[in-house]
Amino acid sequence: MAREQWGTRAGFILAAIGSAVGLGNIWRFPYVAYENGGGAFFLPYLFALLTAGIPLLIMEFTLGHKYRGSAPLSYARLHKKAEWIGWWQVAIAFVISTYYAVIIAWAIAYTYFAFNQSWGEDTGGFLMGEYLQRIDLSGGALGEVGSLVPGVFIPLLVVWAVTLGVLFKGVKRGIEMANRIFIPLLVVMFLLIVIRAITLEGALVGLDAFFAPNWSEIMSPGVWVAAYGQIFFSLSIAFAIMITYSSYLGKKSDINNNAFITGFSNSSFELLAGIGVFAALGFMATASGVGVDEVASAGIGLAFVVFPEIINTFPGMNGFFGVLFFGSLVLAGLSSLISIVETFVAGIQDKFKLSRTKAVAFGGGLSAVISLLFATQGGLFFLDTADYFINQFGVALAGLVSVIAVSWFIRKLPELQGHANGVSDFKTGLWWKVCLSIITPIVLGYMAIQNTITNIT
Ligand code: PHE
Ligand code: NA
Secondary structure, eight states: OOOOOOSOHHHHHHHHHHHHSSHIIIIIHHHHHHHTTBGGGHHHHHHHIIIIIHHHHHHHHHHHHHHOSOHHHHHHHHOTTOHHHHHHHHHHHHHHHHHHHHHHHHHHHHHHHHTTTTTOSOHHHIIIIIITOSOOTTSOOGGGTTSBOHHHHHHHHHHHHHHHHHHHHOIIIIIIHHHHHHHHHHHHHHHHHHHHHHTSTTHHHHHHHHHOBOGGGGGSHHHHHHHHHHHHHHTTTTSSHHHHHHTTSOTTOOSHHHHHHHHHHHHHHHHHHHHHHHHHHHHHHHHTTOOHHHHOOOHHHIIIIIHHHHHHTOSSOHHHHHHHHHHHHHHHHHHHHHHHHHHHHHHHHHHHTOOHHHHIIIIIHHHHHHHHHTTBTTHHHHHHHHHHHIIIIIHHHHHHHHHHIIIIISOOHHHHHHHHHHHOSSOOOHHHHHIIIIIHHHHHHHHHHHHHHHHHO
16 A cells, blocks of 8 residues: 655644644743753754754654655664664654653643633642642552542543544544644644733743843753753654654655754744743742742643643633643644654554554554553652653663664765755755764763763762
8 A cells, every 4th residue: 555645745844843842842941941041042952953953853854755664664774774773762752652641631621620720729739639639749659550530531531532533534634634723723822822921010020031141051061961952852853753754745845944944943932932931930920029930940830830820810811811821732732642653653554564543543542541540640650750761761862873873884874865955955965964973973972971870870
């Protein structure tokens, strides 16, 4: 059977942007930038985007387009001994999917709570107490794996029904169609919140804190590592995803331009989120008479504790803006989850010559079942562990291995570049090879060593 294909170029770009724009943009980027030099962070960040983000995106798009396979198949066609790199990345994608789904489920529940702020005044107590029913995150709750948390269980079923439903329909009628709806809607909803946020009292205090450049910081290696780490996670590279999506491109699709468009759209969304989040934090800090530093945070705490609090104190239309915020998380998250699940679905589909239906039912089904564990009280403990493990060991190392293999062992950079330049308007030159064979391996190698040292000590 012929390989499926995107309907249009825009459809592919929207899907790639949909994968990139996710929870990482909304709750990770603003805090990472703030903690690592504020306005000064943009220098290492842009450097990382141009030396690693976009060059690697071009590499992954090229692998998928040239070899027309899921990540394991594309790596196998690149070199018969390289297939395992693809499987490693697929394995990372699989683990991420199991807990990414749970967070989207929480966001669905909170979209519902947002209507009349049923999280109450003590939003932290509500999350850990009523909503998650006093889970002992420090462990020791494993004995309660059997007891489901109903407020998580049903939204989680919704998450999987949508994701698997989309994937059953295939590349064009499923993935492309879903992103055509989700991404424009997400942009409009998110813009509305950002516009409202920057007109709140105290917004400027927050923006000042966010953009104030701390130039002395950018000499520290940690800041550069943070910039590269953010770019990798945020662009969904080294997760096999972009290889999978580009394997559905038509023969004559432009690769280099598509990579630039995807990279810059993702970064624009991050900047937008930074502005929105810090404007809102400035409002909250001002209202409660504390410094921005005291309310700034990231991750689950920012989204499910601080934001509900901000929405409680909103000067009107609280429900509306609450729904917009959590609705945005849901849309950004779902379009990313779809891409993660498609990655291992495509992997097993190619390997075992399965129909899409069977591969989705088996691969997606397995992830869904495992993720249900995270909807139990004991399972939530694993959520933290899985996230930590993936970010510490998985990503930098998988990225490192793939660039070194392609540029130094298999030595295919010139051939891949020729392929990409052959179909692209904009041609890459020496910088592309230098970035992938020298700069990126050095930075990723440093990150991998750093991670190992901090984990051992
Ligand atoms: N890029 C997504 C984000 O910024 C996260 C993601 C990671 C998506 C890995 C798919 C794979 O949130
Ligand atoms: Na992102």
